[in-house]
Every structure is written in structure tokens, then in C-alpha cells.
Amino acid sequence: MSEPISAVPNSSGRFGEFGGRYVPETLTRALDELADEYAKAKEDPEFQRQLTDLFNTFVGRPSPLYFAERLTEHCGGAEIWLKREDTNHTGAHKINNTLGQALLTLRMGKKRVIAETGAGQHGVATATACARFGLECIVYMGAEDIRRQTPNVFSMKLLGAEVCPVESGSRTLRDAINEAMRDWMSSVETTHYIIGSVVGPHPFPMIVRDFQSVIGKEARQQSLDSFGSLPDRVIACVGGGSNAAGMFYPFVDDTEVELLGVEAGGRGENPGDHASPLTFGEHGILHGSYSYVMQDDNGQTCDVHSISAGLDYPGVGPEHSYWKDTGRVRYTHCQDGEAMAAFDTLTRIEGILPALETSHAIAKAMESARELGPGKRIVVCLSGRGDKDSNEIARLKQEGF
Amino acid sequence: MSAIDATFEILRSQGRKAFLPFVTAGDPNLEFTGKVLKELVARGANVCELGIPYSDPIADGPVIQASYTRVLDQKQKLSDILQAAQAWTTELTAPVVSMVSYSIIHRQGLENYVAKAKAAGIAGAIVPDLLVEESGEFSEICRREDFSLIQLVTPTTPPDRALRICETSTGFLYFVSVTGITGVRTELPPEVVDQVGWLKERTELPICIGFGISKPEHVRMLAPVADGLIVGSAIVRKIAQVEEKGEEAVLAEIGTLVDELTSAMTS
Ligand SMILES: Cc1ncc(COP(=O)(O)O)c(C=O)c1O
Numbered sequence: 001m002s003e004p005i006s007a008v009p010n011s012s013g014r015f016g017e018f019g020g021r022y023v024p025e026t027l028t029r030a031l032d033e034l035a036d037e038y039a040k041a042k043e044d045p046e047f048q049r050q051l052t053d054l055f056n057t058f059v060g061r062p063s064p065l066y067f068a069e070r071l072t073e074h075c076g077g078a079e080i081w082l083k084r085e086d087t088n089h090t091g092a093h094k095i096n097n098t099l100g101q102a103l104l105t106l107r108m109g110k111k112r113v114i115a116e117t118g119a120g121q122h123g124v125a126t127a128t129a130c131a132r133f134g135l136e137c138i139v140y141m142g143a144e145d146i147r148r149q150t151p152n153v154f155s156m157k158l159l160g161a162e163v164c165p166v167e168s169g170s171r172t173l174r175d176a177i178n179e180a181m182r183d184w185m186s187s188v189e190t191t192h193y194i195i196g197s198v199v200g201p202h203p204f205p206m207i208v209r210d211f212q213s214v215i216g217k218e219a220r221q222q223s224l225d226s227f228g229s230l231p232d233r234v235i236a237c238v239g240g241g242s243n244a245a246g247m248f249y250p251f252v253d254d255t256e257v258e259l260l261g262v263e264a265g266g267r268g269e270n271p272g273d274h275a276s277p278l279t280f281g282e283h284g285i286l287h288g289s290y291s292y293v294m295q296d297d298n299g300q301t302c303d304v305h306s307i308s309a310g311l312d313y314p315g316v317g318p319e320h321s322y323w324k325d326t327g328r329v330r331y332t333h334c335q336d337g338e339a340m341a342a343f344d345t346l347t348r349i350e351g352i353l354p355a356l357e358t359s360h361a362i363a364k365a366m367e368s369a370r371e372l373g374p375g376k377r378i379v380v381c382l383s384g385r386g387d388k389d390s391n392e393i394a395r396l397k398q399e400g401f
Numbered sequence: 402m403s404a405i406d407a408t409f410e411i412l413r414s415q416g417r418k419a420f421l422p423f424v425t426a427g428d429p430n431l432e433f434t435g436k437v438l439k440e441l442v443a444r445g446a447n448v449c450e451l452g453i454p455y456s457d458p459i460a461d462g463p464v465i466q467a468s469y470t471r472v473l474d475q476k477q478k479l480s481d482i483l484q485a486a487q488a489w490t491t492e493l494t495a496p497v498v499s500m501v502s503y504s505i506i507h508r509q510g511l512e513n514y515v516a517k518a519k520a521a522g523i524a525g526a527i528v529p530d531l532l533v534e535e536s537g538e539f540s541e542i543c544r545r546e547d548f549s550l551i552q553l554v555t556p557t558t559p560p561d562r563a564l565r566i567c568e569t570s571t572g573f574l575y576f577v578s579v580t581g582i583t584g585v586r587t588e589l590p591p592e593v594v595d596q597v598g599w600l601k602e603r604t605e606l607p608i609c610i611g612f613g614i615s616k617p618e619h620v621r622m623l624a625p626v627a628d629g630l631i632v633g634s635a636i637v638r639k640i641a642q643v644e645e646k647g648e649e650a651v652l653a654e655i656g657t658l659v660d661e662l663t664s665a666m667t668s
Binding site (some may be wrong): 189301 | 437455456457458459460461462466470473478479502503504505507508509523529530531533534535553555556557558559562566579580581582593658
């Protein structure tokens with residue numbers, strides 16, 4: 001019998017050949033400590049009770065599984081069901097991870113938290129968890145993302161976080177992660193780094209996946225309760241890959257369920273025009289793990305582009321690389337324009353304003369509904385709400401998008 | 402025995418300490434890097450560290466980061482650097498080691514990187530993002546090729562782990578003086594003296610200390626326990642002023658800095 005596909009990572013943080021730990025020696029002790037503390041917490045019923053209680057009473061879980069009846073009719077094919085992570089406190093899936101990691105921070109006796117953010121959703125979710133537990137919070141954010149996600153910057157500040165603009169490189173998510181890692185290099189003894197996706201060195205990809213798996217666990221049960229079977233296809237957008245990992249993981253051993261990850265196709269397929277490492281990238285190392293990455297022949301990370309700050313990242317979590325190479329998950333990409341159109345459709349037809357990141361998954365769900373046809377069912381992770389994007393969308397439309 | 406081993410053997414027999422300057426390859430151009438290396442060796446550098454620019458250097462502070470960005474903005478390729486290095490190393494009397502991210506080595510292919518670096522006269526590699534757990538395959542290739550793989554120990558490394566790192570590191574051990582990133586500092590933590598002293602009693606491997614060293618006081622504090630001292634940002638920030646001050650002036654300033662630091666080593 002071969003191992004189930006869910007039986008990863010191994011003790012060195014490997015998902016098949018992917019993952020591992022490629023960081024400076026300075027961080028090793030903290031990563032080991034985190035792995036040990038997490039292993040203990042996982043077995044501690046009190047920790048699980050605390051987290052579940054926060055999920056239920058602070059986040060508002062379980063999030064609904066909603067039948068998008070009018071969108072289904074509009075597409076004229078398979079039923080489209082939305083897993084409503086946008087209804088969570090702070091408006092996205094990110095809070096599932098930050099509360100879990102904030103509890104770990106307290107267990108490790110650390111008082112200061114740092115985080116990176118792209119769309120600002122992870123920044124807001126971290127600032128929220130830190131406010132809730134009285135932790136000091138510093139968020140690194142690319143200057144370009146500060147511009148395009150202004151509402152979230154205000155929220156973080158109101159929540160008491162310090163927002164540090166990052167001016168290096170492309171001034172987006174990748175540079176924010178570099179800067180957070182550099183802070184951690186100096187502060188590691190007193191500070192926990194709440195990384196915002198299933199990326200980075202072991203044990204982060206595993207921990208973030210586990211905390212986000214509440215999405216898929218609920219969606220799986222809700223599917224059984226709502227329509228008496230598992231869905232035919234499950235879809236999520238992939239930036240670093242945390243909402244997708246959380247959605248997919250509880251389904252990976254249900255091999256009859258098709259899983260589809262949607263990367264940012266940006267403006268087109270040329271290098272620099274998209275952020276789709278699983279589609280166009282190479283095996284390589286970025287931000288501490290071995291995974292698919294957009295990298296040139298010299299091993300330098302490439303610039304990438306996406307209309308959505310949360311998907312504008314040249315790397316991806318190692319477990320997605322594993323799922324891709326084993327064929328368990330199929331990955332596709334959706335261009336800026338298609339995502340904008342899907343944003344409009346969902347907003348007008350269902351009265352739900354999705355985040356631009358999420359709109360990429362919605363676009364492929366609509367396409368899938370037509371492809372699969374009536375009688376089939378699709379569950380999409382509606383990873384976040386789009387209020388943060390209103391200004392940017394208005395600006396893009398004025399530019400003729 | 403690699404050129405690095407040979408250098409430390411000679412220095413030890415003479416009771417001398419090594420001075421190891423770091424420069425970024427190609428900053429602001431390869432020709433000037435060649436001149437700086439020549440000047441550094443003329444002033445007594447024993448081993449030169451050549452920084453291979455990388456787009457996402459998380460162990461580096463603003464000074465070295467900015468130098469990497471300056472080089473990468475010019476689309477400098479690894480092959481250009483290695484070609485230039487080949488010319489430098491035939492003339493230099495001190496060995497050169499590369500300071501290079503594992504992302505770059507992995508991309509080249511491990512064997513291929515070692516072969517190309519060796520062909521360029523480079524004697525080893527310091528790979529700041531390659532932990533001992535992940536270094537097995539590369540370490541074996543380096544050993545087979547007599548290419549030094551210099552590994553790092555930091556103030557956060559537990560003692561048993563530090564000993565394990567000493568066992569697999571070759572050439573020398575790079576002891577990081579601070580919990581943090583590269584960059585000049587006013588003060589260095591005094592504990593580092595005891596930490597290095599403790600290790601020195603337990604390993605034959607030469608131990609060189611780096612990160613933050615920029616002043617004669619630092620040198621006076623650390624030289625007695627170390628086999629060598631590494632100075633990076635203090636030199637790189639002078640190189641950053643080439644455009645403003647001109648090459649001659651910057652070379653002269655680097656020369657003065659090196660004299661100041663090396664004379665503190667023996668005093
Ligand atoms: C709403 C939303 N969805 C998706 C993402 C992408 O991240 P991930 O792939 O980790 O889910 C983000 C990131 O900011 C987000 O805010």
C-alpha cells in the first residue's frame with residue numbers, strides 16, 4: 001500500500017522532494033522551537049478547544065456553504081457552491097491562520113509579532129489577533145501594495161499595528177517577506193514571525209496548512225449535509241497557496257474529487273507579465289523552501305505581475321508543487337481581465353463582492369460549470385471580500401479596464 | 402588541501418591572524434572589483450570573499466543588499482563574474498571564496514557550480530542559506546572536489562549543533578558575531594568572545610568571525626580568540642561612493658581602513 005497523499009510533510013519538512021529549510025543558521029533554533037511547540041499544541045486538547053472557541057465566537061465559524069443559484073443559472077451548467085470565507089471576521093481566510101499562530105506565540109512566551117502582507121488581508125488578520133491577545137505587531141508591506149490596498153493599511157493602524165513600507169525590489173509581497181525575514185534575523189529570540197501563507201521554511205507550510213484546513217473540513221461535511229455527496233470539483237485561487245491548501249487538504253485523499261488551483265495569469269504568458277510559477281516556473285529555492293518559482297537562468301527571482309496584490313508573488317507553497325508533480329491537483333491560470341469580469345458578474349448576480357484574488361477562482365468556476373454541465377457540483381473557496389479593492393477597481397476601470 | 406586550508410596552515414605556523422575582506426562582484430562594475438581585490442591583497446588580505454549578487458538576500462542588511470541591487474540592475478550574469486574572476490585569481494596571491502545563495506548554486510546544478518567556480522580559480526563557497534541538515538549532497542561534492550564549504554555558526558546555535566557544524570565545515574568556520582543581518586555596528590556583543598573560545602577548545606578548524614566588524618575596537622576585542630576576521634559592509638559602503646568620489650579616492654579610503662583594522666589585529 002502506498003502512503004496516502006495527505007501523509008506529508010516528513011520530519012524534515014519535505015512534501016515529496018519539495019519544501020525543506022533553506023534559511024540562515026540564525027533562524028534554525030526558532031524554527032525548531034516552533035516545530036516542537038506546534039507538535040505539543042496539536043496534541044493538547046486545551047489548545048484545540050481554545051482555537052475552536054475563537055473560530056466559533058470570534059471569527060464566526062463555520063462559514064456557510066452557499067448555493068449560488070443565480071450564478072449557476074447564468075452559467076447554465078454545473079451547480080456552483082461558494083465556501084464563504086468572506087464572511088469571517090476581517091473578511092478573509094487569513095484569520096484562521098493568524099489566530100492559530102497567535103496562540104502559538106503565547107505558548108512560546110514571545111511578546112512581539114511580525115508579519116508580511118500583500119493584499120493587506122493577512123496584515124489586518126495579524127493585527128487583529130495581536131490586538132485580541134495584547135501582542136506588539138509590526139507588518140511589512142510593499143510600497144506598491146500600500147498604494148493599491150489603502151483601506152487595509154488604515155485598518156492595521158487602527159488596530160495598533162505598525163505598518164513598515166518596503167521600498168526594495170518590486171515593492172510587493174516578495175520584498176515584504178524578505179524584509180520580515182530580516183527583522184526576524186535580529187529579533188528571533190523575542191519575536192514570532194506569523195507568515196501569511198503556506199510558504200517559507202519548515203514548519204511554516206505545514207502549520208499554515210493545518211490551521212487553514214478548517215475550510216476544507218467544513219466544506220467537505222457541508223457538502224455531505226447539503227447535497228449528500230462530495231463535490232465533483234473543488235476550486236481555489238493560489239497566491240502563496242494558503243486558502244487553496246486549506247480547502248484542498250481535507251479532500252486530497254478523496255481521489256474522486258477533482259481539485260483545481262487558479263494562479264494569476266496577469267497580462268499574458270510572457271515572463272514578467274504573470275504570477276504563475278506552477279504553470280510557467282522552475283524547481284528552485286525561494287524564501288526558505290524548495291518549490292516551483294519564477295526564476296531566471298542565473299537563479300535570480302523574476303519580477304511578476306498580477307492585478308491582485310495577494311497573488312502577485314513569484315513563489316508558491318511546496319505542497320502545491322508536490323500536488324502538481326504527483327498530478328493530484330491541476331493548476332491553471334486566469335488573466336487580469338477575466339478576473340475583473342468575474343468580479344463584476346458575482347457582484348451583480350449574487351450581491352457578493354469578492355476580493356480580486358478570489359475573482360480568479362470565480363472565473364474558473366464559471367468556466368468549469370459550463371464544461372462539467374448540469375448534474376455536477378463545484379465548490380469554490382470564496383477566500384475573501386472585495387471591499388479592500390473597491391478604490392483600485394474604480395481606478396482600473398477609469399483607465400479603461 | 403584547498404588553497405584556504407593552506408593559507409590557514411601557514412598563518413598558524415607564523416602565529417598570525419587572517420584578514421578576510423568581502424566585496425560584491427561587479428559593484429559598480431567588474432573592472433573596479435578587480436582593482437579593489439588587488440588593493441585589498443596588497444594591503445594584507447589573506448582570503449577574499451567575493452559576494453555573488455542575489456535578488457532575495459535575507460541575511461543581508463541594507464548596505465550589501467543595495468550593492469547586489471546595483472549589480473543586478475545592470476543584468477550582470479554569473480558567467481560574466483566567473484570569467485572576470487578567472488583573470489583576477491591568476492594574479493592574486495590570496496585565495497578567493499564565493500559567498501553565494503543556495504538558490505544560485507541549485508539553479509546551476511551543484512556539480513556544475515563547483516566545476517565552474519574551480520575553473521575560475523575560486524577555492525570555496527560560503528552558502529549563508531544552506532543549513533547543515535540540507536547540505537549533505539553539496540558537502541560531498543565539495544569534499545570530492547577539494548572545494549571548501551565554509552559553514553556558519555551563530556549566537557543562537559546550540560553548542561551540540563555547533564560541534565556538528567564544525568565537523569562538516571571545511572576551510573574554516575564562519576562564526577557570526579551577532580543575531581542579525583550583515584551591516585556595520587557600533588558595538589558587538591561581548592559574549593561572542595566566550596562562545597568562540599569554547600568552540601576553539603573543541604575543534605581544529607580555523608574560526609573566523611564576521612558580521613558588523615568595522616572598527617579597530619571590534620578587532621581588538623575579537624582578534625585574540627579568532628583565527629581571522631571578516632569585514633564586509635564597512636568596505637562595501639565605501640565602494641558605494643565610487644560614483645561620487647571617484648575610483649582613486651575610494652581605493653585610498655579602503656586602503657586606510659584595511660591598514661587601521663589589520664594593525665589593530667596585531668596590537
Ligand atoms: C482574499 C484573498 N485570497 C487569496 C489570497 C492569496 O493568498 P493564499 O494563496 O495564501 O490564499 C489573499 C492574499 O492576500 C487574499 O487576501
